[in-house]
Amino acid sequence: MNKTTTIPDPRLIAATSTLAAGLFVLDLWLPLGVAVGVLYWGVVLIALASPQRWFPLTVTGACSILIIVGALLGPIHSGVPLWMAVTNRLLSLLVIWVPVVVFLERRRGVEALRRAYDELERRVEERTAELVKANQALEAEIAERKRAEASLWETQHALEQNRWQLRALAAQLLTAQDDERRRISRELHDDLNQRLAMLAVEIETFQQRLPSSKLIAEKLRSLHEQVVELSDDVRHLAYQFHPSILDDLGLPIALQRYIEDFSTRTGINVTLVHKDLPDPLPQDIASCLYRVAQESLGNVAKHAHASHAAVELLGSETGVRLSVRDSGVGFDPTKVKQPLICLGFTSMKERVRLVNGRLEVKSSPGQGTEVRIWIPLAGSSP
Numbered sequence: 001m002n003k004t005t006t007i008p009d010p011r012l013i014a015a016t017s018t019l020a021a022g023l024f025v026l027d028l029w030l031p032l033g034v035a036v037g038v039l040y041w042g043v044v045l046i047a048l049a050s051p052q053r054w055f056p057l058t059v060t061g062a063c064s065i066l067i068i069v070g071a072l073l074g075p076i077h078s079g080v081p082l083w084m085a086v087t088n089r090l091l092s093l094l095v096i097w098v099p100v101v102v103f104l105e106r107r108r109g110v111e112a113l114r115r116a117y118d119e120l121e122r123r124v125e126e127r128t129a130e131l132v133k134a135n136q137a138l139e140a141e142i143a144e145r146k147r148a149e150a151s152l153w154e155t156q157h158a159l160e161q162n163r164w165q166l167r168a169l170a171a172q173l174l175t176a177q178d179d180e181r182r183r184i185s186r187e188l189h190d191d192l193n194q195r196l197a198m199l200a201v202e203i204e205t206f207q208q209r210l211p212s213s214k215l216i217a218e219k220l221r222s223l224h225e226q227v228v229e230l231s232d233d234v235r236h237l238a239y240q241f242h243p244s245i246l247d248d249l250g251l252p253i254a255l256q257r258y259i260e261d262f263s264t265r266t267g268i269n270v271t272l273v274h275k276d277l278p279d280p281l282p283q284d285i286a287s288c289l290y291r292v293a294q295e296s297l298g299n300v301a302k303h304a305h306a307s308h309a310a311v312e313l314l315g316s317e318t319g320v321r322l323s324v325r326d327s328g329v330g331f332d333p334t335k336v337k338q339p340l341i342c343l344g345f346t347s348m349k350e351r352v353r354l355v356n357g358r359l360e361v362k363s364s365p366g367q368g369t370e371v372r373i374w375i376p377l378a379g380s381s382p
């Protein structure tokens with residue numbers, strides 16, 4: 001159907017006009033009666049084949065004129081009443097107009113429907129194209145995100161690896177430091193201290209053998225005192241580097257000795273309670289507990305401004321718990337998290353981690369501080 005053409009098919013024009021003219025002539029000469037309407041209806045039917053709306057309307061109008069003119073000019077049949085002839089013509093007009101109007105209205109409806117359908121189809125196509133575009137954009141975005149996620153994962157992985165390497169390094173450093181302390185302590189105690197002791201003995205012997213001169217005797221006595229003092233200092237230094245009694249006599253005694261020494265030096269009163277400690281305590285765990293207690297008490301002396309502190313060591317079948325508590329000024333643990341600034345806490349945590357334990361710091365300004373650690377014994381979970 002070509003909607004742009006306004007001229008109907010010439011064959012249709014020719015057929016309808018010839019037929020209408022023929023019928024008109026027939027109507028003038030022959031008494032067609034009721035057949036007039038039916039015959040003209042045939043002409044109208046042919047005109048309806050034209051897609052142009054105006055053409056069947058024009059043909060129907062022309063046929064109506066011909067029907068009326070035919071009635072006026074045609075032969076008057078005797079015996080046929082006028083009303084019947086008029087009714088016949090009116091019926092003929094009805095017969096050609098009703099189908100035309102109905103048909104054209106119906107066709108208008110169908111065309112409107114088709115237009116609506118075409119419009120709908122166009123919109124669906126447009127929408128589909130938009131959706132395809134949106135889908136492609138979405139797919140591109142998903143691919144981009146996946147790439148970003150993958151690179152993020154790689155970075156995280158690398159960071160995690162670096163962290164593990166750093167931790168391993170810290171662990172090695174701590175172990176190396178402990179070994180080195182042990183070695184220096186042994187050197188100081190077994191070698192240097194012994195030699196100083198020998199020197200003191202020699203001075204003493206020399207003092208006894210020399211002819212009595214007050215000045216020399218006085219000098220030698222002072223020398224002897226200095227050497228003995230030096231020897232004490234070296235022993236103390238050796239003890240600080242690594243208390244051999246930790247290995248020889250165990251953690252409670254070593255801690256007790258450290259606490260006594262600490263109290264004498266700082267004037268802080270420290271109580272030690274220990275209960276149910278496994279015997280023997282593995283050396284690495286004992287060493288860790290000792291160092292953590294040492295660092296925590298060091299912090300009490302340095303930062304807490306407390307007059308009293310308490311150390312508690314509790315053992316069980318599954319592990320050992322240590323608590324170092326003071327009633328000093330306290331601090332906000334969330335504000336001292338930088339590992340480079342809080343070297344004490346960082347090394348405590350690393351030590352505890354090395355023996356699969358965990359460390360907790362409970363403190364707040366004005367409320368004192370408690371450092372707690374829990375170390376599981378081999379064969380039990382942390």
Ligand SMILES: Nc1ncnc2c1ncn2[C@@H]1O[C@H](COP(=O)(O)OP(=O)(O)O)[C@@H](O)[C@H]1O
Pocket residue numbers: 299300302303304326328329330331336341342343344345346369
């Ligand atoms: N017992 C305590 N009382 C008050 N403040 C403390 C105590 N222990 C630690 N702190 C605070 O935590 C910080 C970190 O301690 P630490 O890691 O041992 O580093 P450092 O002792 O070298 O300053 C300290 O500088 C101090 O402010």
Ligand SMILES: [Mg+2]
Pocket residue numbers: 295298299344345
């Ligand atoms: Mg410290």
